[in-house]
Amino acid sequence: xxxxxxxxxxxxxxxxxxxxxxxxxxxxxxxxxxxxxxxxxxxxxxxxxxxxxxxxxxxxxxxxxxxxxxxxxxxxxxxxxxxxxxxxxxxxxxxxxxxxxxxxxxxxxxxxxxxxxxxxxxxxxxxxxxxxxxxxxxxxxxxxxxxxxxxxxxxxxxxxxxxxxxxxxxxxxxxxxxxxxxxxxxxxxxxxxxxxxxxxxxxxxxxxxxxxxxxxxxxxxxxxxxxxxxxxxxxxxxxxxxxxxxxxxxxxxxxxxxxxxxxxxxxxxxxxxxxxxxxxxxxxxxxxxxxxxxxxxxxxxxxxxxxxxxxxxxxxxxxxxxxxxxxxxxxxxxxxxxxxxxxxxxxxxxxxxxxxxxxxxxxxxxxxxxxxxxxxxxx
Amino acid sequence: xxxxxxxxxxxxxxxxxxxxxxxxxxxxxxxxxxxxxxxxxxxxxxxxxxxxxxxxxxxxxxxxxxxxxxxxxxxxxxxxxxxxxxxxxxxxxxxxxxxxxxxxxxxxxxxxxxxxxxxxxxxxxxxxxxxxxxxxxxxxxxxxxxxxxxxxxxxxxxxxxxxxxxxxxxxxxxxxxxxxxxxxxxxxxxxxxxxxxxxxxxxxxxxxxxxxxxxxxxxxxxxxxxxxxxxxxxxxxxxxxxxxxxxxxxxxxxxxxxxxxxxxxxxxxxxxxxxxxxxxxxxxxxx
Amino acid sequence: xxxxxxxxxxxxxxxxxxxxxxxxxxxxxxxxxxxxxxxxxxxxxxxxxxxxxxxxxxxxxxxxxxxxxxxxxxxxxxxxxxxxxxxxxxxxxxxxxxxxxxxxxxxxxxxxxxxxxxxxxxxxxxxxxxxxxxxxxxxxxxxxxxxxxxxxxxxxxxxxxxxxxxxxxxxxxxxxxxxxxxxxxxxxxxxxxxxxxxxxxxxxxxxxxxxxxxxxxxxxxxxxxxxxxxxxxxxxxxxxxxxxxxxxxxxxxxxxxxxxxxxxxxxxxxxxxxxxxxxx
Numbered sequence: 001x002x003x004x005x006x007x008x009x010x011x012x013x014x015x016x017x018x019x020x021x022x023x024x025x026x027x028x029x030x031x032x033x034x035x036x037x038x039x040x041x042x043x044x045x046x047x048x049x050x051x052x053x054x055x056x057x058x059x060x061x062x063x064x065x066x067x068x069x070x071x072x073x074x075x076x077x078x079x080x081x082x083x084x085x086x087x088x089x090x091x092x093x094x095x096x097x098x099x100x101x102x103x104x105x106x107x108x109x110x111x112x113x114x115x116x117x118x119x120x121x122x123x124x125x126x127x128x129x130x131x132x133x134x135x136x137x138x139x140x141x142x143x144x145x146x147x148x149x150x151x152x153x154x155x156x157x158x159x160x161x162x163x164x165x166x167x168x169x170x171x172x173x174x175x176x177x178x179x180x181x182x183x184x185x186x187x188x189x190x191x192x193x194x195x196x197x198x199x200x201x202x203x204x205x206x207x208x209x210x211x212x213x214x215x216x217x218x219x220x221x222x223x224x225x226x227x228x229x230x231x232x233x234x235x236x237x238x239x240x241x242x243x244x245x246x247x248x249x250x251x252x253x254x255x256x257x258x259x260x261x262x263x264x265x266x267x268x269x270x271x272x273x274x275x276x277x278x279x280x281x282x283x284x285x286x287x288x289x290x291x292x293x294x295x296x297x298x299x300x301x302x303x304x305x306x307x308x309x310x311x312x313x314x315x316x317x318x319x320x321x322x323x324x325x326x327x328x329x330x331x332x333x334x335x336x337x338x339x340x341x342x343x344x345x346x347x348x349x350x351x352x353x354x355x356x357x358x359x360x361x362x363x364x365x366x367x368x369x370x371x372x373x374x375x376x377x378x379x
Numbered sequence: 380x381x382x383x384x385x386x387x388x389x390x391x392x393x394x395x396x397x398x399x400x401x402x403x404x405x406x407x408x409x410x411x412x413x414x415x416x417x418x419x420x421x422x423x424x425x426x427x428x429x430x431x432x433x434x435x436x437x438x439x440x441x442x443x444x445x446x447x448x449x450x451x452x453x454x455x456x457x458x459x460x461x462x463x464x465x466x467x468x469x470x471x472x473x474x475x476x477x478x479x480x481x482x483x484x485x486x487x488x489x490x491x492x493x494x495x496x497x498x499x500x501x502x503x504x505x506x507x508x509x510x511x512x513x514x515x516x517x518x519x520x521x522x523x524x525x526x527x528x529x530x531x532x533x534x535x536x537x538x539x540x541x542x543x544x545x546x547x548x549x550x551x552x553x554x555x556x557x558x559x560x561x562x563x564x565x566x567x568x569x570x571x572x573x574x575x576x577x578x579x580x581x582x583x584x585x586x587x588x589x590x591x592x593x594x595x596x597x598x599x600x601x602x603x604x605x606x607x608x609x610x611x612x613x614x615x616x617x618x619x620x621x622x623x624x625x626x627x628x629x630x631x632x633x634x635x636x637x638x639x640x641x642x643x644x645x646x647x648x649x650x651x652x653x654x655x656x657x658x659x660x661x662x663x664x665x666x
Numbered sequence: 667x668x669x670x671x672x673x674x675x676x677x678x679x680x681x682x683x684x685x686x687x688x689x690x691x692x693x694x695x696x697x698x699x700x701x702x703x704x705x706x707x708x709x710x711x712x713x714x715x716x717x718x719x720x721x722x723x724x725x726x727x728x729x730x731x732x733x734x735x736x737x738x739x740x741x742x743x744x745x746x747x748x749x750x751x752x753x754x755x756x757x758x759x760x761x762x763x764x765x766x767x768x769x770x771x772x773x774x775x776x777x778x779x780x781x782x783x784x785x786x787x788x789x790x791x792x793x794x795x796x797x798x799x800x801x802x803x804x805x806x807x808x809x810x811x812x813x814x815x816x817x818x819x820x821x822x823x824x825x826x827x828x829x830x831x832x833x834x835x836x837x838x839x840x841x842x843x844x845x846x847x848x849x850x851x852x853x854x855x856x857x858x859x860x861x862x863x864x865x866x867x868x869x870x871x872x873x874x875x876x877x878x879x880x881x882x883x884x885x886x887x888x889x890x891x892x893x894x895x896x897x898x899x900x901x902x903x904x905x906x907x908x909x910x911x912x913x914x915x916x917x918x919x920x921x922x923x924x925x926x927x928x929x930x931x932x933x934x935x936x937x938x939x940x941x942x943x944x945x946x
Contacts, residue, residue, distance in 0.1 A: 089566035103574035421794035468673025491880035498687030
């Protein structure tokens with residue numbers, strides 16, 4: 001399982017392209033054998049971070065430590081890191097086998113066959129073949145070794161790109177939205193496969209995606225990025241249940257975000273009434289954001305709820321119904337397996353542990369482009 | 380209805396045929412009469428290779444042939460190297476510099492041939508007298524060193540013609556290679572570095588093979604353009620003649636069957652080359 | 667080493683052999699040689715000479731432009747149907763036909779002109795046919811018509827190519843949509859096909875007009891030197907009269923004229939289609 005040693009450390013990393021600050025003072029460490037996902041909307045700097053680790057981009061400021069040594073000035077071909085690129089970047093002039101063998105052929109004979117004193121050409125060739133075929137078997141592509149890469153489907157090219165990187169036995173595999181081009185079903189399949197591959201091989205994976213569901217499915221640790229800054233680091237559950245701020249709450253899953261005031265410990269005032277909550281340590285009467293997940297709102301009889309409202313719309317989402325309920329001047333998004341018809345009066349209830357209180361974000365910019373419930377309230 | 384449609388298809392076909400007739404009849408006549416026994420370019424007097432045989436007895440023509448081939452060969456090799464490296468470099472450049480270079484490369488392609496020709500002619504005539512004294516000093520020194528007669532001085536002749544041909548050939552190579560680079564996955568080069576290639580190895584093992592169809596097309600085009608050029612060659616040489624210049628001076632004296640034969644050979648050579656180029660990529664993509 | 671450095675030798679070459687020579691043309695154009703003192707001085711005499719000299723050069727220029735204009739117009743009317751038919755459903759599959767039309771474009775114009783000389787000359791094949799039919803021998807070579815013929819013959823493929831490309835690039839569904847909306851074939855053509863092929867027409871006009879206005883040798887060979895064009899005058903200034911300054915001025919003037927007309931045509935085009943500027 002995950003080691004406790006820090007394999008990669010990013011210390012105060014900053015990077016700009018022209019006038020755009022893509023990364024602002026990033027601090028992060030990644031442990032050995034960890035599956036880390038860099039999650040964020042497009043343009044948040046996650047790919048740039050990956051490219052800095054891969055060596056294709058250098059940071060303007062800060063240090064990149066790999067296994068205790070500064071890696072900043074080491075070119076990509078000397079890093080013990082391999083990358084799976086977004087559009088795979090397979091070599092179209094080579095067949096599947098040669099693509100996968102590419103990295104091995106560049107290795108010195110003694111690296112390939114550490115036991116042999118003076119390996120013959122034939123031995124080297126055999127060894128390369130053995131390793132390539134083993135890797136192709138792992139990605140279930142051994143039957144396609146002699147195919148040209150342009151004859152493969154997207155999913156198959158994907159597997160080859162992974163095999164080509166993994167065959168070099170990197171300590172870290174970088175994946176830049178590798179499943180972005182695949183259809184939903186195939187993507188789900190590959191997510192599970194990638195995860196099991198990672199566990200089987202015991203390699204550190206750094207995975208870039210904008211798909212929160214993908215991140216939650218696969219990762220040991222999720223790093224949520226926005227506008228070049230880390231918003232939150234944690235495992236899927238803690239990020240989902242205890243988002244640090246409104247951005248994270250809204251980006252990971254659906255949320256109702258309300259402007260609220262923390263009256264005192266364990267009591268918050270919002271939507272015209274007080275709610276009991278489990279948060280403490282805020283200043284008295286501090287303005288805060290209050291987050292309630294749609295699935296945490298229970299619809300009950302009109303007279304027994306904390307708030308009373310009217311169902312405005314209903315959508316069937318497969319497993320549950322998504323309803324918008326207007327109560328206390330706010331439009332609430334509610335997920336429920338029971339359907340209440342439009343126009344019916346309902347009561348809304350939340351248990352204290354499902355109310356999440358977070359500090360107001362200092363940087364108002366972080367709200368840009370994020371639709372927040374409060375803005376809909378006025379409608 | 381079907382009949383009417385057929386009629387229209389026939390009409391279209393005949394029109395295309397007429398245009399082809401217009402384009403090819405002079406050439407067909409030329410080729411046919413290059414095999415004529417007699418001197419006439421209108422009356423058929425029997426088939427013979429007489430005029431072709433005569434070509435190979437003519438020392439001037441053989442010299443011109445030699446010049447044409449040497450110039451084409453050297454210009455092609457140099458322009459392929461310059462153009463391919465140039466394309467790789469431009470492709471990796473920042474946008475502003477890249478578009479400046481590309482516009483600069485369009486210049487010799489859009490400039491009238493005659494202006495390119497005279498501009499190069501002026502530059503050569505102006506600069507050679509300044510360079511030659513230095514070259515002659517170097518030659519004297521080298522001659523003494525190797526106890527052999529070495530003359531490095533340059534005249535307006537084959538050497539300047541080669542320089543001129545490289546100049547107009549290279550953009551063709553560049554514009555054959557650039558689209559291939561654009562088609563490449565932008566991460567291919569990085570993937571090669573990622574897998575352990577040094578930058579030079581990555582270029583040799585990944586970029587060059589991926590763009591090689593473009594390089595070969597560019598080389599064939601450069602060869603064709605070079606074999607085919609008249610105007611620029613005409614202005615950049617003084618006494619040395621290539622085949623085009625020879626045909627021109629002969630044409631000024633009127634039509635001769637031996638020049639028919641020579642033209643036929645040149646024409647068919649270029650035709651063959653162009654068909655090969657076209658098999659590889661469509662000419663329209665480059666033109 | 668950065669990959670962008672690879673463009674270094676190419677950039678150097680282009681500066682040495684493209685920019686430099688053009689600078690020479692410019693410098694020569696604005697300097698005048700004083701034969702007696704054997705010295706050079708700056709002046710615009712060469713430029714003014716183009717307009718002076720009893721309009722001799724203006725006449726040549728006018729002749730070049732009108733001939734090139736006629737040639738362009740005829741090429742357009744001959745070439746458009748050809749490109750259109752070649753792009754049509756029935757003929758699009760015969761790629762060879764199109765290649766055949768295209769091939770002469772890449773071949774030495776001198777050889778093609780030489781071949782047409784053989785057709786037109788006094789004892790050439792046309793006259794042989796004409797006289798054998800009992801008609802009087804025609805004076806073909808040495809006429810303005812012969813020069814025009816030579817130009818059309820040389821530059822027709824340059825018109826067909828871009829028009830054909832623009833027609834081929836056209837989304838067939840647009841035409842089908844027009845038909846679906848009830849337009850008859852003629853209407854489809856001038857409401858949809860023709861407007862969409864305008865970029866092709868414009869680049870065709872550029873590609874024919876430009877070389878035909880600057881051409882040299884065609885009029886010398888087919889017009890027997892009776893119809894000197896601007897290209898011939900430039901050639902004469904360099905190769906016979908040895909007046910490089912005036913030759914440069916003429917070259918500069920001609921280049922400016924061409925760049926101006928290309929610019930105008932492109933502006934016309936820019937309103938219709940901005941795609942071409944993205945080509946590179």
